[in-house]
Amino acid sequence: MRGLSSKHMIHLFLLPALVFYVGFMIYPIGSALLNSFYSWKGLLRGDFIGIDNFVRLFTESPYKETFNRALWHNVLIFLVLIPVKLVVAYALALLINSKLKGKEFFKTVFFLPKLLSVIVIGYLFSLILNPTYGALNTALKAVGLSSLARPWLGDPDTALLSVILIDGWAEFGFAVLIFLVGLQSISGEIYDAAKIDRAEGLTLLFRITVPLSLPSIMIMTILTFISAFESFELIYAMQGTSGGPYYSTDVLALFFYRLMFGTAGGGDSIGLGSALAVVLLLLISGATAISMFLFRRKEVDY
Amino acid sequence: MKSKWMLGTSLLLTTSVVLAACGGNNANDSASPGASASSEGSPAAVDSGSGEKVKLTMYSWRPEDADGYAAIIAEFNKTNPNIEVEFKPFKSTEYNTILNNTLQSGTGVDILQLRPYDAAIALADADYLTPVDGLAGLDQIPDSYLDAARGSDGNVYGVPFMLSNAVIFYNKNLFEENGIAVPETYEEFLAVCEQLKAKGITPIAQSGKAGYLLSMTHAVVGNSAYGGNEFAEEVISGKTDFTDSRFVDSIQRMKDLEEYFPKDFIAIEDKDAQAMFYTHEAAMYINGSHRLETFEANEIDFDVDFIPGFAPSKGEPANIVAWVDGSYAVAKSSKHQEEALKFLEFVASKSFGQTFSEQLTRVSPIAGVEPSNALLQSMAKLNETQATPYLILASFNQGAPTSKTTFEDSLQGMYLGKLTPQQVAEDFQASVAKWFKPQS
Numbered sequence: 001m002r003g004l005s006s007k008h009m010i011h012l013f014l015l016p017a018l019v020f021y022v023g024f025m026i027y028p029i030g031s032a033l034l035n036s037f038y039s040w041k042g043l044l045r046g047d048f049i050g051i052d053n054f055v056r057l058f059t060e061s062p063y064k065e066t067f068n069r070a071l072w073h074n075v076l077i078f079l080v081l082i083p084v085k086l087v088v089a090y091a092l093a094l095l096i097n098s099k100l101k102g103k104e105f106f107k108t109v110f111f112l113p114k115l116l117s118v119i120v121i122g123y124l125f126s127l128i129l130n131p132t133y134g135a136l137n138t139a140l141k142a143v144g145l146s147s148l149a150r151p152w153l154g155d156p157d158t159a160l161l162s163v164i165l166i167d168g169w170a171e172f173g174f175a176v177l178i179f180l181v182g183l184q185s186i187s188g189e190i191y192d193a194a195k196i197d198r199a200e201g202l203t204l205l206f207r208i209t210v211p212l213s214l215p216s217i218m219i220m221t222i223l224t225f226i227s228a229f230e231s232f233e234l235i236y237a238m239q240g241t242s243g244g245p246y247y248s249t250d251v252l253a254l255f256f257y258r259l260m261f262g263t264a265g266g267g268d269s270i271g272l273g274s275a276l277a278v279v280l281l282l283l284i285s286g287a288t289a290i291s292m293f294l295f296r297r298k299e300v301d302y
Numbered sequence: 303m304k305s306k307w308m309l310g311t312s313l314l315l316t317t318s319v320v321l322a323a324c325g326g327n328n329a330n331d332s333a334s335p336g337a338s339a340s341s342e343g344s345p346a347a348v349d350s351g352s353g354e355k356v357k358l359t360m361y362s363w364r365p366e367d368a369d370g371y372a373a374i375i376a377e378f379n380k381t382n383p384n385i386e387v388e389f390k391p392f393k394s395t396e397y398n399t400i401l402n403n404t405l406q407s408g409t410g411v412d413i414l415q416l417r418p419y420d421a422a423i424a425l426a427d428a429d430y431l432t433p434v435d436g437l438a439g440l441d442q443i444p445d446s447y448l449d450a451a452r453g454s455d456g457n458v459y460g461v462p463f464m465l466s467n468a469v470i471f472y473n474k475n476l477f478e479e480n481g482i483a484v485p486e487t488y489e490e491f492l493a494v495c496e497q498l499k500a501k502g503i504t505p506i507a508q509s510g511k512a513g514y515l516l517s518m519t520h521a522v523v524g525n526s527a528y529g530g531n532e533f534a535e536e537v538i539s540g541k542t543d544f545t546d547s548r549f550v551d552s553i554q555r556m557k558d559l560e561e562y563f564p565k566d567f568i569a570i571e572d573k574d575a576q577a578m579f580y581t582h583e584a585a586m587y588i589n590g591s592h593r594l595e596t597f598e599a600n601e602i603d604f605d606v607d608f609i610p611g612f613a614p615s616k617g618e619p620a621n622i623v624a625w626v627d628g629s630y631a632v633a634k635s636s637k638h639q640e641e642a643l644k645f646l647e648f649v650a651s652k653s654f655g656q657t658f659s660e661q662l663t664r665v666s667p668i669a670g671v672e673p674s675n676a677l678l679q680s681m682a683k684l685n686e687t688q689a690t691p692y693l694i695l696a697s698f699n700q701g702a703p704t705s706k707t708t709f710e711d712s713l714q715g716m717y718l719g720k721l722t723p724q725q726v727a728e729d730f731q732a733s734v735a736k737w738f739k740p741q742s
Binding site (some may be wrong): 041042043044060061073109126131151154156240244245246258260261269272 | 336398401406424425428430503510512513549564565566568569570571574606638703707708710711712714715718720733
């Protein structure tokens with residue numbers, strides 16, 4: 001009897017976490033879903049209108065243009081961050097994992113930006129990239145490359161790429177760390193066995209190291225995907241709520257923010273904003289689930 | 303064992319010290335009504351009431367005004383010693399969200415600063431505010447200002463307390479040194495810009511990174527192109543819309559002024575633009591009257607004066623862009639309606655207007671209030687006869703995204719060569735047409 005009750009006691013310990021999870025995750029998601037099916041007038045919920053908000057989001061000007069442009073920017077962020085966070089970070093992790101001197105130092109240096117608040121990073125780089133007194137343009141002019149100097153964040157051709165690279169700079173130390181843990185967990189015996197079979201250099205890398213790092217590569221890919229589609233803070237801090245100049249750095253989360261909080265309080269924005277939140281949730285969770293399924297099938301074990 | 307006991311005691315001690323410190327602060331906060339209650343100089347005016355103290359919580363989006371409000375509330379307590387008012391400011395950018403949440407929850411706020419125009423309509427229509435029609439002193443405030451706090455049912459829901467003007471500030475010394483006369487018309491203004499540019503001075507310290515400064519500049523330099531109040535009435539009655547050639551002309555002016563703005567101005571922020579103005583690098587700076595406070599804080603080393611706007615032709619008076627920046631309203635959920643309305647009566651009185659204007663260097667909408675700052679004085683005087691609305695802020699700030707943001711983003715697009723002035727006007731009209739029905 002006593003044993004049974006204490007067994008059930010265990011469930012009780014889950015309660016605090018469950019309360020927070022339901023209160024701060026399930027409930028907001030549920031209410032966003034519910035709100036997206038209603039018409040809104042300012043803060044007042046109106047009638048049930050089915051999927052009207054979703055239809056408007058995808059068919060009505062200017063929502064559909066803004067949505068498509070923002071989605072494309074999210075995709076671009078993902079495409080640029082993948083080489084930075086996977087290839088560069090993985091190469092650096094390999095170097096650090098080798099018998100290099102001072103690897104602890106480099107590990108710390110690479111991870112350092114991750115410790116800075118996104119707002120601080122945004123502010124620092126706004127100063128560095130400032131068109132009138134910024135360090136980057138000043139440096140370019142000093143070495144005779146004034147033709148390259150430009151208003152990096154004010155030119156629609158360079159603004160998005162600048163922000164993505166800053167994001168990559170801030171985040172890639174974390175990727176290095178994840179890869180390093182993966183590399184260090186590969187048993188030395190496997191390498192010894194492979195060397196007996198006369199495997200060396202690149203063969204070792206591509207036949208043993210990379211396949212056995214797949215779990216960490218999978219995690220980084222998914223995390224990069226999620227962070228690319230959730231990008232908000234850095235762009236908000238550097239380019240404002242409209243993703244300026246002229247929407248050139250606009251992303252879905254910013255579009256959501258503008259709909260939900262950017263209006264004077266009137267209009268039908270809460271319904272549209274909720275609909276966009278639901279679309280974002282489906283997009284991110286769907287793509288994450290699919291990629292996890294694909295990666296699982298590729299996992300190897302020696 | 304002993305060390306554990308010591309640790310416990312010291313923890314308790316620290317906690318009690320912290321708590322006592324907090325208590326001390328509260329005592330300080332409530333000290334002002336107590337102090338004024340003892341100085342019963344004019345007992346006739348003092349409302350002794352039932353002797354029971356009531357505490358009102360007042361929300362504000364201006365943390366920087368805390369000291370000024372201490373003085374204002376002390377002034378209020380001279381006549382109402384039993385009403386304690388707690389000034390509770392929040393960060394301006396977070397204010398709307400916090401206020402909305404509080405109003406929805408139904409407790410926590412009695413008096414609130416109400417954002418003007420469309421934001422006020424939204425809160426009034428959601429039934430969160432107590433109507434204040436007929437409040438003593440309200441009849442002293444011009445109708446056009448009360449519009450900032452009117453719900454769509456026509457009732458007034460707040461007492462306007464803060465006016466803003468948008469003007470062209472200029473460096474008086476720089477103008478005099480270079481023998482430049484203050485321009486009256488747009489054509490003269492262009493000539494002045496050309497003169498300054500020839501001398502290597504940036505004519506206008508304009509920034510374009512935050513779009514709102516573009517629409518503010520448009521209001522100042524453009525209102526004489528589209529024709530101020532008259533055009534506003536025509537649009538509101540449906541006689542014309544924003545694709546009107548007069549409005550396109552006003553956008554064309556923005557385009558024409560581009561060569562007098564700093565290089566890459568679309569990438570620079572307001573603080574960079576201010577720095578250019580402060581360091582004599584630029585001669586003019588277009589912004590709101592609240593910037594006078596910033597000028598004082600930065601201790602600029604030259605005389606500033608302002609150009610209100612442009613006269614349609616030489617010799618005629620120029621209009622000045624004016625709008626209500628905030629009103630005070632009473633939350634419908636407040637349990638102390640009577641006391642809260644008493645505070646609003648105070649807000650509508652000259653005594654509040656004068657204290658407010660002096661303490662916070664702002665223009666008050668209350669008739670007869672004389673600001674102590676000389677520039678504000680002349681703005682207040684112009685407001686009486688030459689005020690023209692900040693049209694896009696006052697009447698076209700609805701929609702999702704708001705038409706105002708659409709306009710600002712399109713202006714950025716124009717400077718980046720993606721849109722023509724005609725297209726900016728069309729974008730704006732398309733956004734307005736989504737929610738605006740002309741009242742004809």
